[in-house]
Amino acid sequence: GKTAVIIDDEINTGGSLIETVNALTAEGAREVYSCATHGVFSRPALERIEESALTEVIVTDTIPLPPEANPDRITVLSIAPLFGEAIRRIHRGESVGALFSSEVQLVEEMTFWDSHAAEEEDLPAVPVEG
The missing domain is CATH 3.40.50.2020 (Rossmann fold)
Structure with missing residues (x-):
């Protein structure tokens, strides 16, 4: 299967x-x-x-x-990384729409952020495959 x-x-x-x-x-x-x-x-x-x-x-x-x-x-x-990146882009005059061009990329970035936050706080990380 x-x-x-x-x-x-x-x-x-x-x-x-x-x-x-x-x-x-x-x-x-x-x-x-x-x-x-x-x-x-x-x-x-x-x-x-x-x-x-x-x-x-x-x-x-x-x-x-x-x-x-x-x-x-x-x-x-957490959606905090997405909101943080949107705020950063707005302040720099960059495209916010680019954040939503690829849902898969966004999920990978959120998972990457969660994994690094977990390492810093010694918490279990969300596994990432592929």
């Missing part, structure tokens, strides 16, 4: 996410990861995620994670 990655803007109830996970695993996906900008996580979402075949859910810290969320299944990335 292959590894699947689902990318969405938000996870609210998790209904469509879990339908997609079920379809992917039915087709033989070995691991399924989900990435979303906003982790709203309305009441049924956390239950659905726990009961699903999802390997990991990755969201940003635009919305605080509910206290009952399982930190082993949900990873939260």
Whole structure:
């Protein structure tokens, strides 16, 4: 089986996410990861995620994670580096739009920043593949 990655803007109830996970695993996906900008996580979402075949859910810290969320299944990335870089570019008269030209590059940069922050604070880093 292959590894699947689902990318969405938000996870609210998790209904469509879990339908997609079920379809992917039915087709033989070995691991399924989900990435979303906003982790709203309305009441049924956390239950659905726990009961699903999802390997990991990755969201940003635009919305605080509910206290009952399982930190082993949900990873939260800080958007502080993005905001900081936007502020820096605005003050230097540089393009802010360039920050959004490649979502993959942005995720790599955020993960890189989180990894270096973790090294400085002796915290576990977010793994980066490839």
